[in-house]
Amino acid sequence: MKTDILSRRNKVLGKNFPTFYDKPIHLVRGEGVWLYDSEGKKYLDCYNNVPHVGHCHPKVVEAISNQASTLNTHTRYLHEGILEYAEKLCSKFSNNLDQMIMVCTGSEANDIALRMAQAVTGKSGFIATDNTYHGNTGLVSQLSARRPPIGGYSKNIRLIPAPESTHPLGGSHEVQSEIFAKNVERAVYELEKDGYGFAGFMFCPIFANEGFPTVSPGFLDPTVKVIKSSGGLILSDEVQPGFGRIGSHWWGHQWLGFEPDVVTLGKPMANGHPVGAVITQQGIMEEFRSAAGYFNTFGGNPVSCAAALSTLEVIEEEGLIENAQKIGTYALNRLRDISHPLISDARGNGLFFGIEFTDSKGQPATSFTSEVVEAMRERGVLLNSIGRHRNTLKMRPPMPFSKENADLAIDTLETVLSELPL
Amino acid sequence: MKTDILSRRNKVLGKNFPTFYDKPIHLVRGEGVWLYDSEGKKYLDCYNNVPHVGHCHPKVVEAISNQASTLNTHTRYLHEGILEYAEKLCSKFSNNLDQMIMVCTGSEANDIALRMAQAVTGKSGFIATDNTYHGNTGLVSQLSARRPPIGGYSKNIRLIPAPESTHPLGGSHEVQSEIFAKNVERAVYELEKDGYGFAGFMFCPIFANEGFPTVSPGFLDPTVKVIKSSGGLILSDEVQPGFGRIGSHWWGHQWLGFEPDVVTLGKPMANGHPVGAVITQQGIMEEFRSAAGYFNTFGGNPVSCAAALSTLEVIEEEGLIENAQKIGTYALNRLRDISHPLISDARGNGLFFGIEFTDSKGQPATSFTSEVVEAMRERGVLLNSIGRHRNTLKMRPPMPFSKENADLAIDTLETVLSELPL
Numbered sequence: 011m012k013t014d015i016l017s018r019r020n021k022v023l024g025k026n027f028p029t030f031y032d033k034p035i036h037l038v039r040g041e042g043v044w045l046y047d048s049e050g051k052k053y054l055d056c057y058n059n060v061p062h063v064g065h066c067h068p069k070v071v072e073a074i075s076n077q078a079s080t081l082n083t084h085t086r087y088l089h090e091g092i093l094e095y096a097e098k099l100c101s102k103f104s105n106n107l108d109q110m111i112m113v114c115t116g117s118e119a120n121d122i123a124l125r126m127a128q129a130v131t132g133k134s135g136f137i138a139t140d141n142t143y144h145g146n147t148g149l150v151s152q153l154s155a156r157r158p159p160i161g162g163y164s165k166n167i168r169l170i171p172a173p174e175s176t177h178p179l180g181g182s183h184e185v186q187s188e189i190f191a192k193n194v195e196r197a198v199y200e201l202e203k204d205g206y207g208f209a210g211f212m213f214c215p216i217f218a219n220e221g222f223p224t225v226s227p228g229f230l231d232p233t234v235k236v237i238k239s240s241g242g243l244i245l246s247d248e249v250q251p252g253f254g255r256i257g258s259h260w261w262g263h264q265w266l267g268f269e270p271d272v273v274t275l276g277k278p279m280a281n282g283h284p285v286g287a288v289i290t291q292q293g294i295m296e297e298f299r300s301a302a303g304y305f306n307t308f309g310g311n312p313v314s315c316a317a318a319l320s321t322l323e324v325i326e327e328e329g330l331i332e333n334a335q336k337i338g339t340y341a342l343n344r345l346r347d348i349s350h351p352l353i354s355d356a357r358g359n360g361l362f363f364g365i366e367f368t369d370s371k372g373q374p375a376t377s378f379t380s381e382v383v384e385a386m387r388e389r390g391v392l393l394n395s396i397g398r399h400r401n402t403l404k405m406r407p408p409m410p411f412s413k414e415n416a417d418l419a420i421d422t423l424e425t426v427l428s429e430l431p432l
Numbered sequence: 433m434k435t436d437i438l439s440r441r442n443k444v445l446g447k448n449f450p451t452f453y454d455k456p457i458h459l460v461r462g463e464g465v466w467l468y469d470s471e472g473k474k475y476l477d478c479y480n481n482v483p484h485v486g487h488c489h490p491k492v493v494e495a496i497s498n499q500a501s502t503l504n505t506h507t508r509y510l511h512e513g514i515l516e517y518a519e520k521l522c523s524k525f526s527n528n529l530d531q532m533i534m535v536c537t538g539s540e541a542n543d544i545a546l547r548m549a550q551a552v553t554g555k556s557g558f559i560a561t562d563n564t565y566h567g568n569t570g571l572v573s574q575l576s577a578r579r580p581p582i583g584g585y586s587k588n589i590r591l592i593p594a595p596e597s598t599h600p601l602g603g604s605h606e607v608q609s610e611i612f613a614k615n616v617e618r619a620v621y622e623l624e625k626d627g628y629g630f631a632g633f634m635f636c637p638i639f640a641n642e643g644f645p646t647v648s649p650g651f652l653d654p655t656v657k658v659i660k661s662s663g664g665l666i667l668s669d670e671v672q673p674g675f676g677r678i679g680s681h682w683w684g685h686q687w688l689g690f691e692p693d694v695v696t697l698g699k700p701m702a703n704g705h706p707v708g709a710v711i712t713q714q715g716i717m718e719e720f721r722s723a724a725g726y727f728n729t730f731g732g733n734p735v736s737c738a739a740a741l742s743t744l745e746v747i748e749e750e751g752l753i754e755n756a757q758k759i760g761t762y763a764l765n766r767l768r769d770i771s772h773p774l775i776s777d778a779r780g781n782g783l784f785f786g787i788e789f790t791d792s793k794g795q796p797a798t799s800f801t802s803e804v805v806e807a808m809r810e811r812g813v814l815l816n817s818i819g820r821h822r823n824t825l826k827m828r829p830p831m832p833f834s835k836e837n838a839d840l841a842i843d844t845l846e847t848v849l850s851e852l853p854l
Contacts, residue, residue, distance in 0.1 A: 015510045022518035024531050024717040028727070029508050036510040040503045058505065060729060066501050075497035079488050081462045082704040083480065086451050088437045088458040096444035109446050114536040114706040115730055121569050125582045134583050146726055147543050148571030160547045160723045161556050277729055282504040284536040284706040284730035295446040301582045304568055305450070307482060307699055308537055308706035 012036055012048075030394065031387050040065030043408050043415055045392065056393045056407045056419050062253055062278030063324040064410045070281045073320035077313045084311055085112075091315035098322055100289065102260045107273060109295045111288045112310030112318075116249040116276020117145030119286040122304065123212065123272045124149055126294050127243040129301040130271075133207025137197045137242075139172035141398045143219045144212055144247055153212060166206040168197035172398075175223035175355050175366060183226055191232035198240045210243035210271075215262030218250035221397025222364040222404070224357045227267045234268045243294075246270035249286075250362070253278045254325055254409070257335030257360025265359075281324075283317035284308070330409040334360040341405075341416040348420070350427045352378055355402075363405040364396065365423075374399035378430070385426040391419050434458055434470075452816065453809050462487030465830050465837055467814065478815045478829045478841050484675055484700030485746040486832045492703045495742035499735045506733055507534075513737035520744055522711065524682045529695060531717040533710045534732035534740075538671040538698020539567030541708040544726065545634065545694045546571055548716050549665040551723040552693075555629025559619045559664075561594035563820045565641045566634055566669055575634060588628040590619035594820075597645035597777050597788060605648055613654035620662045632665035632693075637684030640672035643819025644786040644826070646779045649689045656690045665716075668692035671708075672784070675700045676747055676831065679757030679782025687781075703746075705739035706730070752831040756782040763827075763838040770842070772849045774800055777824075785827040786818065787845075796821035800852070807848040813841050 015036060019027065035053070039046040042064040045053045055065070063070065077091070085092060096110040113119050128134055138144065138153035145151070151159040152167050170193040173186060181189070198208040215230075217223055237244055251262030252275050259265040261273065271294060276286040286309075290298075298304065308314065325331060342358035345365060352375050354368035367375035367382070379401045386393055396404040403423075407415065437458060441449065457475070461468040464486040467475045477487070485492065499513070507514060518532040535541050550556055560566065560575035567573070573581040574589050592615040595608060603611070620630040637652075639645055659666055673684030674697050681687040683695065693716060698708040712720075720726065730736065747753060764780035767787060774797050776790035789797035789804070801823045808815055818826040825845075829837065 012510065015512065015515065018515045018519070019510065022515060022522060022531055023507075023533070024714070024721055026718060026721045027507070028725075029510065034508075034510050037503055037505055038511075040505065045503075045505070060506065061504070066504065068501070071497065071501045074500050075493065078496050078705075079490070079493045081459055081467075082483070082488065083459055083462065083467070084482070085445075085449070086456075088434065088441070088451065088456050089460075090437065093437065093440045093444060097440070100444060109444055111445075115540065115728065117728075118537065118540070118569065125570055128582045146724075146728060147540065147569045148547055149569060151724070157725060160550045160720075282730070282733065282735070283500075284733075284736065292446070296448060298582075299446055299448045302568075302573070303450075303579060306537065306539075306568060308704070311704060311706075313704070314706065 032384055035387070043411055052390060054391045054415060054418055056391055056405045058408060059250065059255065059406050060277045060282050061408050062281050063321055063328070063330060064408045067281055067324055069324050070317055070320045073316040074283060074313060077316035082311050082313045084307055085309070086305070089312050091312040091319070092310045095315045095319045095322070098319065099287070103273065103289055104269060106269070106291050107289050109290055109292055111304065112314065113286045113288070113306050114284045114308050115145070116274060116286045117147050117150055118306070119274035119276055119288045120145045120150045120212065120247060121147045122288045122298070123245045123274050124210065125302060126272050126288070126290060126298045127210030127245060129298045130243060130294055131207065131209045131241060133209040135166045135168070135201030135206035135208045137168050137170060137194060137208070137211040139213060139217070139220055140169035141172040141220045142214070165204065166201065168201060170194060170197050172220040173217055173223045173225055175221065175357060183229065187229045188232055191236050194233050195236045198236065198242065208240050208242040210245045211237055212245040212247055214247045214250055215266045216251045216256065216359055216362065218362070219396065221402050222357065222362065225266070227265060230266055230268050243271040244268065245272045245274070247274050249274060249276035254331030254334055255360050255362055257331060257338045260331070279321065280314060280317035281321045283314060285314045285318050325409070328410065333411070334409055337361065337411055337413060337416055340413060341420065344416065344420045348424060348427065351432060361407055361409060361411055365403040365405070366397070367401050374401035376401045378432070379403060381430055382426055385430060386422060389422050389426065391422045454806055457809070465833055474812060476813045476837060476840055478813055478827045480830060481672065481677065481828050482699045482704050483830050485703050485743055485750070485752060486830045489703055489746055491746050492739055492742045495738040496705060496735060499738035504733050504735045506729055507731070508727070511734050513734040513741070514732045517737045517741045520741065521709070525695065525711055526691060528691070528713050529711050531712055531714055533726065534736065535708045535710070535728050536706045536730050537567070538696060538708045539569050539572055540728070541696035541698055541710045542567045542572045542634065542669060543569045544710045544720070545667045545696050546632065547724060548694050548710070548712060548720045549632030549667060551720045552665060552716055553629065553631045553663060555631040556588045557590070557623030557628035557630045558588065559590050559592060559616060559630070559633040561635060561639070561642055562591035563594040563642045564636070587626065588623065590623060592616060592619050594642040595639055595645045595647055597643065597779065605651065609651045610654055613658050616655050617658045620658065620664065630662050630664040632667045633659055634667040634669055636669045636672055637688045638673045638678065638781055638784065640784070641818065643824050644779065644784065647688070649687060652688055652690050665693040666690065667694045667696070669696050671696060671698040676753030676756055677782050677784055679753060679760045682753070701743065702736060702739035703743045705736060707736045707740050747831070750832065755833070756831055759783065759833055759835060759838055762835060763842065766838065766842045770846060770849065773854060783829055783831060783833055787825040787827070788819070789823050796823035798823045800854070801825060803852055804848055807852060808844060811844050811848065813844045
């Protein structure tokens with residue numbers, strides 16, 4: 011049966027279309043933090059951030075169903091849905107960030123953010139870190155460090171060293187913060203010298219794809235000074251930290267303590283319905299719209315707005331941000347208590363955790379990390395790895411993750427770690 | 433009330449965010465070919481191609497609701513939904529076009545198509561017509577002739593003269609076909625000479641955004657020869673002609689009579705759910721995936737697949753392609769019978785119609801066309817204008833458009849034309 015699915019998949023989706031896990035999972039049902047496969051096996055989902063308020067949340071499903079059966083058109087007609095949502099969403103940001111464009115994916119949002127910076131500055135140079143991913147359009151893939159974009163990197167792109175939790179050169183938080191800002195400063199200088207000019211710096215405020223290294227509030231203060239004084243835009247990719255994932259705040263930039271010019275949103279925004287957004291200030295919006303005349307056929311349609319609004323409402327009604335804070339703290343303490351010779355770091359921010367494995371020579375324990383992922387999957391707990399060397403376990407469950415769920419996940423991890431040969 | 437909506441809209445979506453019509457419509461409900469505004473006024477929808485099988489079709493709504501309440505994850509797990517859909521969709525194409533990538537918008541699909549051509553040819557030069565629109569990502573907006581992309585046109589883009597129904601230089605269909613091919617040939621030569629090389633030509637096989645000029649099967653034969661012999665790819669943007677809109681065939685390229693390398697799909701694909709796709713051959717897919725490692729978080733999720741599959745099933749169960757052919761022929765004959773001094777052309781292909789207005793001096797009657805659009809809206813019939821000079825009425829209703837609907841639309845048009853001062 012599964013063989014059949016894999017061969018059908020190879021035939022119509024292409025033979026090099028990747029799956030998770032050595033033995034891919036054939037899912038048939040989801041509910042809350044649980045997923046079920048075709049053989050009736052139950053998995054605790056400790057990986058997926060898209061079903062933010064839980065798989066198939068009844069309130070979101072009902073909102074989608076009701077609106078889909080009533081009206082689904084586009085934003086060239088008037089509709090209250092997008093206004094109600096935009097007003098509610100923008101109220102979660104500082105007063106300056108008060109306008110929204112709704113799109114269908116985080117990639118589309120980041121593609122717009124980059125062009126907003128171009129429109130406003132009249133320049134074309136961008137900075138990102140050298141170990142990141144911001145999306146998959148032609149333009150945004152220029153910022154992808156995983157593999158070169160098709161056609162190669164444009165010369166107006168500068169990728170600077172990402173922060174690392176276990177910094178090869180060591181150094182305090184303050185030192186790393188200064189080094190980071192210096193690298194940005196040099197990149198700005200080069201972009202100006204080479205004639206592209208500096209349009210903006212795009213980054214995720216928790217550096218999620220960089221391996222989720224430990225940074226603390228204030229880390230970016232010297233960088234922000236450099237960007238502000240050079241006239242470029244701060245493009246905060248909140249696809250991963252956003253909507254309260256980090257527990258303490260709605261958005262990563264609020265936690266890190268800086269004011270972005272443009273914020274982009276995606277994955278968790280409508281609990282799996284294809285929705286993304288760009289939030290910015292009036293002046294930037296106006297310049298972008300004058301330059302681009304942007305319209306997105308599906309973006310901001312009444313069903314997408316209903317899905318996004320109900321997701322936002324559930325976050326508040328069920329106290330999911332407070333839950334992320336509370337369970338996040340509890341789980342991180344338990345993770346830090348695990349004693350294992352290869353664990354070099356356990357870190358967390360709300361309901362986002364990284365457990366880093368390093369061997370006795372200080373080298374990334376990449377294959378061990380992969381074995382942990384596969385063993386956890388066998389035992390019914392879904393998670394994955396991140397980081398430059400993929401030697402960090404990534405735990406990032408749906409937001410209604412309970413103490414019992416955390417205990418089950420961490421108990422299972424302890425068992426797996428006690429059983430796996432080093 | 434409407435003033436209130438407009439001011440809320442200006443505040444949160446930006447003051448230069450466009451609407452249709454001098455007096456924008458505030459819609460609250462849709463059903464089949466009908467739309468209803470907040471004052472209870474009923475409109476015959478003769479414009480929207482996104483609600484392909486009719487606004488809020490119960491079967492599509494049910495498919496979305498059922499799947500949204502069961503499971504909505506991504507394609508790194510196995511799921512039958514995407515396979516069943518891909519197999520059914522690919523069966524509507526020739527044997528070579530047998531693989532699919534599912535995305536969320538036509539823009540994302542076209543962004544991929546361009547990069548497929550780059551990956552396969554190792555070249556970067558693209559050709560499009562000089563009066564078109566293929567989407568809104570940074571990369572795809574390079575092919576937009578409506579206004580320059582932010583940052584200006586890249587030098588690897590060549591925009592060639594679009595076909596025109598009322599060709600300024602006159603000339604038979606055969607002559608125009610040869611001129612078009614010559615222009616492509618020259619653009620290929622220039623791209624090669626300038627060092628970019630020729631990667632591909634992207635176009636809509638009914639030239640919908642070009643003003644939907646009359647072309648006939650065979651029109652592109654000389655162009656296809658040029659492209660094939662130069663090693664570039666034929667990228668057929670089927671967002672508008674696709675899914676049987678043209679009545680005689682599933683896809684525009686089948687009607688025009690050529691074999692594309694890559695086909696892109698969007699708008700009507702899932703009746704308004706954000707879904708797009710790229711269809712191509714195994715070799716091209718493999719090269720693209722090797723080069724890009726493309727993954728789309730929402731693309732091909734189980735709900736999107738359920739929406740797309742049910743839309744495809746309704747097209748067949750309700751005989752909507754046959755309907756497009758039958759009602760299309762009936763309506764075109766009636767449109768051609770309208771006698772009015774400013775009508776210079778009435779053309780159609782299935783359920784896509786263009787009625788072109790030209791003044792007594794042979795100049796485009798742009799403002800008259802706009803007056804017709806507004807007067808039709810006042811009388812409860814929604815349509816719009818297209819073309820370089822926006823002097824062509826665009827009629828492109830949902831596919832379950834009946835003879836009675838056609839009569840109502842055309843009777844209303846006759847009344848409006850008889851009343852409007854020239």
